[in-house]
Amino acid sequence: MSVAAPSPDDASLPVGPFLRASSLHVGAAAAAAALRRELVDQGRLSASAFDEAYAVARLTPGTNLLAMYTLLGARFAGWRGAFTALTVGTLVPALIVVALGAVFVAYAGYPLAQKVMQGARAGAIAVFAWAVVRLLRPQLQQHRGRGIAVAAVTLLLTLLLPIPQFAILLIAGGLGAVFLGNES
Amino acid sequence: MNAVVLYFLLLRATALSFSGFASVPVIREDLVVKRAVLTDQELNSAIAISQASPGPLGLYVVVVGYFVAGVPGALAGALALASPAILAIPIARAVRRHRDSHVRGGSAAIVIASCVLMAMTTVRLAPDAAPNVQFGVLAIVGFIALASGRVPPVVVIIGSACLGPLLA
Numbered sequence: 476m477s478v479a480a481p482s483p484d485d486a487s488l489p490v491g492p493f494l495r496a497s498s499l500h501v502g503a504a505a506a507a508a509a510l511r512r513e514l515v516d517q518g519r520l521s522a523s524a525f526d527e528a529y530a531v532a533r534l535t536p537g538t539n540l541l542a543m544y545t546l547l548g549a550r551f552a553g554w555r556g557a558f559t560a561l562t563v564g565t566l567v568p569a570l571i572v573v574a575l576g577a578v579f580v581a582y583a584g585y586p587l588a589q590k591v592m593q594g595a596r597a598g599a600i601a602v603f604a605w606a607v608v609r610l611l612r613p614q615l616q617q618h619r620g621r622g623i624a625v626a627a628v629t630l631l632l633t634l635l636l637p638i639p640q641f642a643i644l645l646i647a648g649g650l651g652a653v654f655l656g657n658e659s
Numbered sequence: 660m661n662a663v664v665l666y667f668l669l670l671r672a673t674a675l676s677f678s679g680f681a682s683v684p685v686i687r688e689d690l691v692v693k694r695a696v697l698t699d700q701e702l703n704s705a706i707a708i709s710q711a712s713p714g715p716l717g718l719y720v721v722v723v724g725y726f727v728a729g730v731p732g733a734l735a736g737a738l739a740l741a742s743p744a745i746l747a748i749p750i751a752r753a754v755r756r757h758r759d760s761h762v763r764g765g766s767a768a769i770v771i772a773s774c775v776l777m778a779m780t781t782v783r784l785a786p787d788a789a790p791n792v793q794f795g796v797l798a799i800v801g802f803i804a805l806a807s808g809r810v811p812p813v814v815v816i817i818g819s820a821c822l823g824p825l826l827a
Contacts, residue, residue: 505811534750536676538716541744543747549748557748561741565741568715575722576708592704595707597794598710598817598819601800607781614770626771629772639688641685644675647772648766648768651765651766652762654768655767
């Protein structure tokens with residue numbers, strides 16, 4: 476059933492779904508799916524409004540999931556809803572992860588903890604490397620030659636010029652806005 | 660390190676990334692290589708801890724902040740993680756006005772460039788993450804498990820952590 480998005484003036488933010496999505500689900504995909512179930516399937520928001528927020532979040536710098544929370548919050552209650560959803564989505568998992576970090580620091584000197592963390596770090600590098608493949612593959616499929624050119628320019632800039640990596644990203648963004656933006 | 664300075668360094672990295680881990684190369688360059696306030700081991704540990712916890716991938720930034728400057732650093736990390744999300748509202752307006760092609764092109768190029776930098780960072784982090792053959796094999800098995808699409812990252816992290824004492 477399609478449900479019209481509530482106007483920011485006449486609705487308040489349902490905090491519960493954001494709280495549960497950010498505290499019970501590992502990874503952005505699981506959190507987004509849980510939020511969709513609670514908001515769309517239960518008729519609080521239209522599917523098109525949710526999908527638009529999801530798509531725009533993919534274009535927003537930073538963490539896509541938090542951008543989606545912000546947009547959905549704004550749908551329900553304007554800027555107040557945006558800030559509330561963003562705060563819930565950031566602070567709840569941040570508190571959990573800081574607690575885990577504190578445990579790590581407290582037990583870092585124990586040999587068993589060191590071995591456990593060595594294993595976890597090996598797993599983390601696998602997750603990190605897989606993230607590269609998962610991110611790059613659809614971009615190269617979509618942009619092909621120009622995408623490979625952007626990758627090559629990035630590699631050359633990184634290897635040949637002593638410029639900071641954020642500057643390389645800015646240059647790539649500028650090139651992409653001109654050359655990849657006109658592609659489609 | 661001052662938490663305000665840390666916030667702006669982390670913000671610079673998060674604001675130029677389009678996925679959770681895409682900020683890792685810039686953060687490594689700033690905090691590990693240039694300022695030496697963080698080690699590769701701590702950066703790897705931050706990634707591992709964040710993957711075993713609810714929330715988005717980019718949450719490792721909060722742990723990095725905590726390792727560098729304690730609770731104020733964690734707060735700086737959380738703010739740096741959240742701040743770029745505000746940009747979603749003006750971007751949504753631009754998209755609705757059909758001026759999104761340049762935004763899409765720019766963000767796609769930043770994702771591609773980020774992947775190149777992330778691949779180079781993977782190579783630089785690998786010696787700490789896999790210091791011997793056993794842990795190298797563990798990382799490769801984890802990668803294959805993820806590529807199969809049947810194993811979520813949290814299982815790879817927790818499984819690897821459980822195997823750590825047997826392999827060390």
